[in-house]
Amino acid sequence: MFSVTVRDHIMIAHSFRGEVFGPAQRLHGATFLVDATFRREELDDDNIVVDIGLATQELGAITSELNFRNLDNEPDFAGINTSTEFLAKVVADRLAERVHLGALGEGARGLTGISVTLHESHVAWASYERAL
Amino acid sequence: MFSVTVRDHIMIAHSFRGEVFGPAQRLHGATFLVDATFRREELDDDNIVVDIGLATQELGAITSELNFRNLDNEPDFAGINTSTEFLAKVVADRLAERVHLGALGEGARGLTGISVTLHESHVAWASYERAL
Amino acid sequence: MFSVTVRDHIMIAHSFRGEVFGPAQRLHGATFLVDATFRREELDDDNIVVDIGLATQELGAITSELNFRNLDNEPDFAGINTSTEFLAKVVADRLAERVHLGALGEGARGLTGISVTLHESHVAWASYERAL
Amino acid sequence: MFSVTVRDHIMIAHSFRGEVFGPAQRLHGATFLVDATFRREELDDDNIVVDIGLATQELGAITSELNFRNLDNEPDFAGINTSTEFLAKVVADRLAERVHLGALGEGARGLTGISVTLHESHVAWASYERAL
Amino acid sequence: MFSVTVRDHIMIAHSFRGEVFGPAQRLHGATFLVDATFRREELDDDNIVVDIGLATQELGAITSELNFRNLDNEPDFAGINTSTEFLAKVVADRLAERVHLGALGEGARGLTGISVTLHESHVAWASYERAL
Amino acid sequence: MFSVTVRDHIMIAHSFRGEVFGPAQRLHGATFLVDATFRREELDDDNIVVDIGLATQELGAITSELNFRNLDNEPDFAGINTSTEFLAKVVADRLAERVHLGALGEGARGLTGISVTLHESHVAWASYERAL
Numbered sequence: 001m002f003s004v005t006v007r008d009h010i011m012i013a014h015s016f017r018g019e020v021f022g023p024a025q026r027l028h029g030a031t032f033l034v035d036a037t038f039r040r041e042e043l044d045d046d047n048i049v050v051d052i053g054l055a056t057q058e059l060g061a062i063t064s065e066l067n068f069r070n071l072d073n074e075p076d077f078a079g080i081n082t083s084t085e086f087l088a089k090v091v092a093d094r095l096a097e098r099v100h101l102g103a104l105g106e107g108a109r110g111l112t113g114i115s116v117t118l119h120e121s122h123v124a125w126a127s128y129e130r131a132l
Numbered sequence: 133m134f135s136v137t138v139r140d141h142i143m144i145a146h147s148f149r150g151e152v153f154g155p156a157q158r159l160h161g162a163t164f165l166v167d168a169t170f171r172r173e174e175l176d177d178d179n180i181v182v183d184i185g186l187a188t189q190e191l192g193a194i195t196s197e198l199n200f201r202n203l204d205n206e207p208d209f210a211g212i213n214t215s216t217e218f219l220a221k222v223v224a225d226r227l228a229e230r231v232h233l234g235a236l237g238e239g240a241r242g243l244t245g246i247s248v249t250l251h252e253s254h255v256a257w258a259s260y261e262r263a264l
Numbered sequence: 265m266f267s268v269t270v271r272d273h274i275m276i277a278h279s280f281r282g283e284v285f286g287p288a289q290r291l292h293g294a295t296f297l298v299d300a301t302f303r304r305e306e307l308d309d310d311n312i313v314v315d316i317g318l319a320t321q322e323l324g325a326i327t328s329e330l331n332f333r334n335l336d337n338e339p340d341f342a343g344i345n346t347s348t349e350f351l352a353k354v355v356a357d358r359l360a361e362r363v364h365l366g367a368l369g370e371g372a373r374g375l376t377g378i379s380v381t382l383h384e385s386h387v388a389w390a391s392y393e394r395a396l
Numbered sequence: 397m398f399s400v401t402v403r404d405h406i407m408i409a410h411s412f413r414g415e416v417f418g419p420a421q422r423l424h425g426a427t428f429l430v431d432a433t434f435r436r437e438e439l440d441d442d443n444i445v446v447d448i449g450l451a452t453q454e455l456g457a458i459t460s461e462l463n464f465r466n467l468d469n470e471p472d473f474a475g476i477n478t479s480t481e482f483l484a485k486v487v488a489d490r491l492a493e494r495v496h497l498g499a500l501g502e503g504a505r506g507l508t509g510i511s512v513t514l515h516e517s518h519v520a521w522a523s524y525e526r527a528l
Numbered sequence: 529m530f531s532v533t534v535r536d537h538i539m540i541a542h543s544f545r546g547e548v549f550g551p552a553q554r555l556h557g558a559t560f561l562v563d564a565t566f567r568r569e570e571l572d573d574d575n576i577v578v579d580i581g582l583a584t585q586e587l588g589a590i591t592s593e594l595n596f597r598n599l600d601n602e603p604d605f606a607g608i609n610t611s612t613e614f615l616a617k618v619v620a621d622r623l624a625e626r627v628h629l630g631a632l633g634e635g636a637r638g639l640t641g642i643s644v645t646l647h648e649s650h651v652a653w654a655s656y657e658r659a660l
Numbered sequence: 661m662f663s664v665t666v667r668d669h670i671m672i673a674h675s676f677r678g679e680v681f682g683p684a685q686r687l688h689g690a691t692f693l694v695d696a697t698f699r700r701e702e703l704d705d706d707n708i709v710v711d712i713g714l715a716t717q718e719l720g721a722i723t724s725e726l727n728f729r730n731l732d733n734e735p736d737f738a739g740i741n742t743s744t745e746f747l748a749k750v751v752a753d754r755l756a757e758r759v760h761l762g763a764l765g766e767g768a769r770g771l772t773g774i775s776v777t778l779h780e781s782h783v784a785w786a787s788y789e790r791a792l
Contacts, residue, residue: 001526002481007519009385013277013293013334018178020237022185023332029277029293031385046414047477052520053418068287070277081179085134105416121273121295122782123139124184130133141781145673145689145730150442152501154449155728161673161689163781200683202673213443217398253669253691254650255403256448262397265790266745271783282574284633286581310678311741316784317682345575349530369680386518387535388580394529405649409541409557409598419596425541425557427649464551466541517537517559546706548765550713609707613662651667652712658661 004049005037006056008063014071014082021081027072032087033119034063036095044107051105058103062094084120088128092116096132136181137169138188140195146203146214153213159204164219165251166195168227176239183237190235194226216250220260224248228264268313269301270320272327278335278346285345291336296351297383298327300359308371315369322367326358348382352392356380360396400445401433402452404459410467410478417477423468428483429515430459432491440503447501454499458490480514484524488512492528532577533565534584536591542599542610549609555600560615561647562591564623572635579633586631590622612646616656620644624660664709665697666716668723674731674742681741687732692747693779694723696755704767711765718763722754744780748788752776756792 013029036059038050066074071082080086092114099108115129145161168191170182198206203214212218224246231240247261277293300323302314330338335346344350356378363372379393409425432455434446462470467478476482488510495504511525541557564587566578594602599610608614620642627636643657673689696719698710726734731742740746752774759768775789 002485002522002524004481004522005520007386009387011288011292011294011385013291016178020178020180020183020185020239024275026332027277027334028275028332029295029334030275031293031295033386043479043481046412046416046479047482048416048479049481049522051416053416056520068290068292070291070293083175083178083180085136085175085181086179089134107416121275122271122297123273124137124188126134126136126181128134139782141783143684143688143690143781145687148442152442152444152447152449152503156671158728159673159730160671160728161691161730162671163689163691165782200686200688202687202689215439215442215444217400217439217445218443221398253671254667254693255669256401256452258398258400258445260398266749266786266788268745268786269784280574284574284576284579284581284635307743307745310676310680310743311746312680312743313745313786315680317680320784347571347574347576349532349571349577350575353530371680388533388584390530390532390577392530403650405651407552407556407558407649409555420539422596423541423598424539424596425559425598426539427557427559429650464554464556466555466557516539518535518561519537544706548706548708548711548713548767611703611706611708613664613703613709614707617662652665652716654662654664654709656662 001039001041002043002049003037003039004052004055005035006052006059008034008059010034010063010067012066012069012071016081016083018081030120032084034059034091035117036091037115038111039113040111042110044110046107048107050108050111054104054108058095058098062091084118084124084126085128088116088118088126091118092128092130096130099132133171133173134175134181135169135171136184136187137167138184138191140166140191142166142195142199144198144201144203148213148215150213162252164216166191166223167249168223169247170243171245172243174242176242178239180239182240182243186236186240190227190230194223215258216252216256217258217260220248220250220258223250224260224262228262231264265303265305266307266313267301267303268316268319269299270316270323272298272323274298274327274331276330276333276335280345280347282345294384296348298323298355299381300355301379302375303377304375306374308374310371312371314372314375318368322359322362326355347390348384348388349390349392352380352382352390355382356392356394360394363396397435397437398439398445399433399435400448400451401431402448402455404430404455406430406459406463408462408465408467412477412479414477426516428480430455430487431513432487433511434507435509436507438506440506442503444503446504446507450500450504454491454494458487479522480516480520481522481524484512484514484522487514488524488526492526495528529567529569530571530577531565531567532580532583533563534580534587536562536587538562538591538595540594540597540599544609544611546609558648560612562587562619563645564619565643566639567641568639570638572638574635576635578636578639582632586623586626590619612648612652612654613656616644616646616654619646620656620658624658627660661699661701662703662709663697663699664712664715665695666712666719668694668719670694670723670727672726672729672731676741676743678741690780692744694719694751695777696751697775698771699773700771702770704770706767708767710768710771714764718755718758722751744778744784744786745788748776748778748786751778752788752790756790759792
């Protein structure tokens with residue numbers, strides 16, 4: 001099994017609802033390092049997992065939809081706790097959609113899975129892993 | 133599959149028995165960065181994997197049982213080589229026990245697995261992964 | 265010259281005023297890793313720069329004043345761009361005040377300087393350095 | 397499941413063939429951090445996954461075959477795009493061969509898998525995982 | 529004293545002349561993480577050290593002049609050992625020139641110093657520091 | 661001003677005397693990442709700060725004097741609190757001695773300063789800086 005990972009980051013504001021979140025119920029923010037991993041069983045004809053240039057570009061398109069925003073005001077996330085683990089799924093699902101649309105190139109159709117890890121600090125991070 | 137990881141650290145002394153350990157047979161020590169990962173298939177009602185506050189607190193309770201100690205003198209480890217990989221299992225098993233006791237909250241009963249990684253330096257680390 | 269550094273972190277929301285900030289004029293947020301460095305010429309009677317326990321505790325008291333907040337609503341920062349470099353100075357000045365008040369112990373009176381570095385991401389950070 | 401990872405690095409020159417590589421078609425180079433992970437179900441009689449001294453030594457033997465070279469001129473890679481993901485497989489396969497030859501010790505015969513991650517920068521890395 | 533640092537990276541091939549370089553006399557390569565630090569005594573009217581957008585853009589312009597190249601073939605470096613420390617000076621001097629030309633904005637005219645650190649691996653890096 | 665830094669590490673046991681150290685008065689241990697920085701005004705005839713091979717070798721000779729030991733039993737440190745900051749000075753002074761003896765090569769006689777940073781964890785480190 002092969003994989004390739006590229007890293008980007010976003011800087012967002014948000015708040016959480018629920019006692020479990022303690023002081024994070026207040027409006028605050030986070031820098032999320034966003035690591036997107038693409039998996040496949042065999043390499044393609046160019047001997048790669050995915051065109052790393054396209055992977056970086058498409059991940060960047062997704063992070064720019066989220067970056068420098070207050071997620072509490074985003075219609076997509078109305079009434080939703082935008083936890084680190086939830087946002088990992090958002091990024092992974094949007095990447096999967098772009099793979100299916102061909103945005104990562106024809107070779108990317110051989111990908112079998114995506115995982116996304118969001119680092120919220122040097123001491124906490126979360127991941128979501130899915131098939132393609 | 134979702135996961136959340138929190139990091140803590142311990143600073144311990146110990147020695148190893150067996151020629152395979154070379155100079156590490158002498159009493160020495162280590163800082164272990166301790167990364168505890170919690171896994172589950174679906175997020176809970178708060179849209180999270182686990183209460184990260186409780187996860188941090190319970191991991192801290194476990195690391196404080198080990199921290200600033202000479203493991204050679206700990207009754208729990210009498211006659212045992214406290215290798216990095218073994219200690220990863222110790223932390224993972226103790227976390228699993230606390231999950232089963234409800235210390236990480238009712239939501240944590242939906243967790244399906246735990247893995248623990250101990251970094252002994254910038255060039256070596258070890259992990260243990262188990263089901264819940 | 266000796267120094268000791270301890271790391272903490274904060275997760276805040278804020279926005280900037282001024283065209284130079286581009287999309288960061290929108291309400292967004294950041295995780296800042298906060299590295300506080302204490303300097304002195306000679307070690308104290310305990311052979312240390314500063315009581316690392318007190319240094320961590322007092323840095324933690326300062327970061328908790330900022331953590332999980334929207335800095336745009338903090339009276340201390342009314343009308344101020346809370347840039348990474350500015351916040352580095354805020355933390356350094358507050359630490360200096362605590363040193364002068366004796367909160368870091370009598371030994372800390374031998375400190376000659378403080379610097380604070382705030383990492384806003386894996387690709388950008390800022391520092392402020394001052395005498396004591 | 398247990399694992400142990402050791403890190404080494406190589407500094408190589410190479411070029412790629414194929415439009416997908418853009419400017420990386422030119423002769424350039426990379427520092428690859430090389431992380432080799434060894435897996436097994438149960439620890440051996442010394443309470444370890446593998447003799448970390450031998451693991452480091454054998455990984456070092458493999459990296460020294462690649463280090464400080466122009467991979468375009470290596471007969472083993474003639475006509476091959478030496479992508480990060482491909483090189484991860486090269487290192488993993490060579491490690492597997494050494495395990496089978498006994499170079500990592502008799503205990504290492506209990507290993508069940510190897511994975512190798514090559515970091516080409518702080519924002520991109522690739523992995524290959526295989527059974528033993 | 530305030531500073532702001534931004535990180536970029538380059539992937540280059542080169543070789544060295546001189547016995548002191550051992551196997552690095554062969555054509556090989558490196559990924560250099562490039563950290564550019566800008567210093568000044570007081571913040572500008574926007575409460576910043578430098579427009580981080582322009583700093584990133586101009587550093588990127590300089591790194592793109594070096595990236596994905598064999599430095600042995602660059603006319604600027606003919607007959608020169610492109611050591612990590614030398615390349616740190618190249619980047620710092622080119623940044624200084626751009627500051628003087630106004631490419632980092634009018635506010636950047638208040639900068640008093642630049643330092644550049646190039647990381648060639650996780651275990652070796654080099655810096656050059658200069659006034660403006 | 662130029663500098664070059666190389667990283668090594670040690671794993672030691674020790675204990676501290678004095679109430680300020682709290683639980684660290686017990687025998688415990690640490691992994692110290694050891695970063696040794698060499699400074700000079702101008703590069704030497706090979707266009708470098710120091711022979712990085714010799715620098716690594718001599719740093720390694722010094723760390724091997726400390727590695728895998730209980731520092732409480734080392735005659736050199738009898739009755740001394742081997743704090744992180746103190747050990748940074750030990751390493752720096754031993755490196756300086758080797759520079760003066762010519763062990764880092766004739767070119768190293770142009771070095772003007774050394775600093776050593778010891779990282780005791782991901783959240784604490786200490787440095788010592790001296791002239792040559």
